[in-house]
Amino acid sequence: MxxxxxxxxxxxxxxxxxxxxxxxxxxxxxxxxxxxxxxxxxxxxxxxxxxxxxxxxxxxxxxxxxxxxxxxxxxxxxxxxxxxxxxxxxxxxxxxxxxxxLYDPPFNTRTWYIWLVPIGLGLLALFVLYRLQHSARVEHSGLDDEQQKRLQSIVAAKTDTGN
Amino acid sequence: MSRVSLYIPLGVFAVIMGLGYIGFDLGARDELPSALINKPFPEFSARLLEDPDRAITRADLLGRPAMVNVWATWCPTCLSEHEELMRIARDTDIVIVGVNYKDRPAKALQWLAQYGNPYDWVLDDRDGLLGIEMGVYGAPETFLLNAAGEVVYKRVGDVNPRIWRDELEPRFRQLGVTQSATPESQNSP
Known part of the structure; x- marks a missing residue:
């Protein structure tokens, strides 16, 4: 019990x-x-x-x-x-x-790449991203200069009348 | 141009994999670089295992190249490298100093009696304090000292015939030590 x-x-x-x-x-x-x-x-x-x-x-x-x-x-x-x-x-x-x-490695001749490679890769990524976005904007319209100009004028005319 | 740029990610991936492969292949993990390379061997004073009344200091290591070998009876790898140390002691003039690291003196003496003593001196470092001064983090470790008492090289792990041929002997030759001199080089220098 x-x-x-x-x-x-x-x-x-x-x-x-x-x-x-x-x-x-x-x-x-x-x-x-x-x-x-x-x-x-x-x-x-x-x-x-x-x-x-x-x-x-x-x-x-x-x-x-x-x-x-x-x-x-x-x-x-x-x-x-x-x-x-x-x-x-x-x-x-x-x-x-x-x-x-030391868990916090000093920046010296033997360790510089540990510190710089990630920064370098980040910059590279930004560059690639920028290039991709840039080229996408230009390429995907599929129009040449002449057509681009016509498109602009049509859009301009539309927005004028629209207002 | 755009076709080629499609392969950039693959290229970056390949480079990263390649670096990783090299990095892992280097096996740098078990050989922590010594902070003492090209620096003077630390000041110390240690008693001799076989003659506790006598103390050895850094000054006793000067004047000729020496090999400082950290060992203990609790370390199986130390036993496996022992034969090679005996051979080096027999075939060369090199002064070999043993550091009996975190060990019991009685056991160490018995070990040397049983397997032979390749050392010119054996220092008693039962509390591991000399080991800490030397940056030792395990046993066996072997330090090469030049005549000025500077650490030229450190081997973490066993000294085997391959390590002797590839790593130690060329460095000793550079330091001016002659191979296979007098057969009896076991006496105190």
Whole structure:
């Protein structure tokens, strides 16, 4: 008699706790100490920002790869122990792991085409679109200059009388 | 003219497919370019695995080209490249420095006793800190250093006879290292 409602209650409890477990799973459970909340927030933002070197598309915060754990430890050390600024942490990681760890690739001799090709393709598309529209307008009338002129005069006469 | 322009989309499509084919074929994914290429090898101080009282620093790597090989007992590929490293140690003069990366020293020593030791020095990097300085993100990784201690080349993945022939040996020859010199090159330099 008493077991049934209990089970119901426990399943409700589990259901209520489900979002909490999801939240735990999403963020890494590292037990780092911080001096204050600002430092903690900076650490969180930084590990969200960097890409895990071993992974295709996961940031440091979301990866379980050993190297991501080590780099989180490193970011913590740089922020909490060595007191580096965000930009100094960025430079530190970039000096060792290259542009790959930055999700926002810099514009340089190796990456210029990543930035320029989409813009170029967009311009090309605009050009093709313009050409297509332009040629369509001219071609589909199917009239030569003489006929075009006659058409204009007829339309003009029509609109005059129409008014 | 208009007939020809009808083929423009097909042409653009072909170019995009071609670039995609080349891009995927490059297999650039597993070889993240090292940020250290043509830069000095980082400053470090690490204890020797076999002699923890002795520390090795960057200065010890200077003066001649060297090969720095990151390995661990937990890394199966390290075992598969081991034979080639033994051969390189046997047949050449090249100084080979091992970085025992995130490993247990006791296991590493046992591993070397079992499979042989191609290294002139083995550095103990059990916490992976030297690895981070070097931009290591896995094992094995192999760095080529010139006499001035600059990183000339980095190989991510195993050193096998093909990689030795195509990638490593030509670079060492460029750096002035002679092949197949003294058979006993295993002693500390």
């Amino acid at each position: 008493i077991r049934y409602p209990l089970r119901k209650l426990s399943s409700w409890l589990l259901l209520a706790l489900l979002p909490a477990t999801v939240a735990l799973g999403a963020s890494q459970i590292d037990t780092f100490q911080f001096a204050d909340d600002v430092e903690k927030r900076r650490y969180r933002a930084l590990i969200e920002e960097f890409r895990c070197p071993k992974c295709l598309n996961t940031n440091l915060a979301g990866s379980d790869a050993p190297i991501a754990q080590d780099l989180r430890k490193t970011v913590h050390r740089l922020v909490a122990v060595e007191g580096m600024s965000d930009q100094e942490v960025r430079d530190y990681l970039q000096a060792r792991y290259g542009d790959f760890v």
